[in-house]
Amino acid sequence: MAKEATTKRTKGTGWRHIYQTLHDEILSLELEPGQLLDETTIAQRFKMSRSPVREALIWLAGDGLVVTLQNRSTIVAPIDVLSFPKYVEALDVAQRLNTRLAAELRKDSDLDRIAACQAEFEAAVASRDRLKMSHANMQFHMAIAHAGRNPYLAEFYERLLKQGRRMLHLHFDYLERTSDGYLLTDEHVQMLDAIRQRDVERADALAHAHTRQFQDNFFNFMKENYSTGVQLSGIRQSA
Numbered sequence: 001m002a003k004e005a006t007t008k009r010t011k012g013t014g015w016r017h018i019y020q021t022l023h024d025e026i027l028s029l030e031l032e033p034g035q036l037l038d039e040t041t042i043a044q045r046f047k048m049s050r051s052p053v054r055e056a057l058i059w060l061a062g063d064g065l066v067v068t069l070q071n072r073s074t075i076v077a078p079i080d081v082l083s084f085p086k087y088v089e090a091l092d093v094a095q096r097l098n099t100r101l102a103a104e105l106r107k108d109s110d111l112d113r114i115a116a117c118q119a120e121f122e123a124a125v126a127s128r129d130r131l132k133m134s135h136a137n138m139q140f141h142m143a144i145a146h147a148g149r150n151p152y153l154a155e156f157y158e159r160l161l162k163q164g165r166r167m168l169h170l171h172f173d174y175l176e177r178t179s180d181g182y183l184l185t186d187e188h189v190q191m192l193d194a195i196r197q198r199d200v201e202r203a204d205a206l207a208h209a210h211t212r213q214f215q216d217n218f219f220n221f222m223k224e225n226y227s228t229g230v231q232l233s234g235i236r237q238s239a
Helices: 014-027 039-046 050-062 081-105 108-127 130-147 151-163 165-177 184-196 200-225
Strands: 066-068 074-076
Touching: 014 039, 014 050, 014 130, 014 165, 039 050, 050 066, 081 130, 081 151, 081 184, 081 200, 108 130, 108 184, 130 151, 130 165, 130 184, 151 165, 165 200, 184 200
Parallel strands: none
Antiparallel strands: 066 074
């Protein structure tokens, strides 16, 4: 159940508090895909008028996390499983290119930043807080992207990472329940090592394997929990 909102707010920040709370609840799947977001109910929950609620929903729509229907009702954006193969293809390309560039162009300061992000991710994994995990995971990969010094590729990569955060939570759920455990920390360490060694080809291969692991575990989660009959195919074992 959604948590109670604190009543005291700094003037002008009400919509931001609603936005951040709903944002986190959507990403963590506490608010489920397709769930109705009624303005009146949300306003009562946060003890505010409907105006800041509408503002928060506009920003959430800009993030692609909510959808306004033709009857003007708002729902949590569905997770488009059918589009996942195309999504993961794009993610694979962006992840490999940014990681290759990082291995080629990184500076010592970049290594420090990537290592710091990895330490934050390991702490989040130890806490088993999936919201912190997905945030730290994104920070790690964006630190790699910034080390590659191509802002266009970094921006494209960031958009894909944001779009996939809810699917990543399902991926975490699968890993948590399997004998494999959390493999992501080891994979991150290997990617950092390849970047540190300026081993471009190894960095590329590790980035590809990292995307493939996400893909395979997401497929396994879907097979365990849903019987849609949908045929899912994604990136190949090698490219």
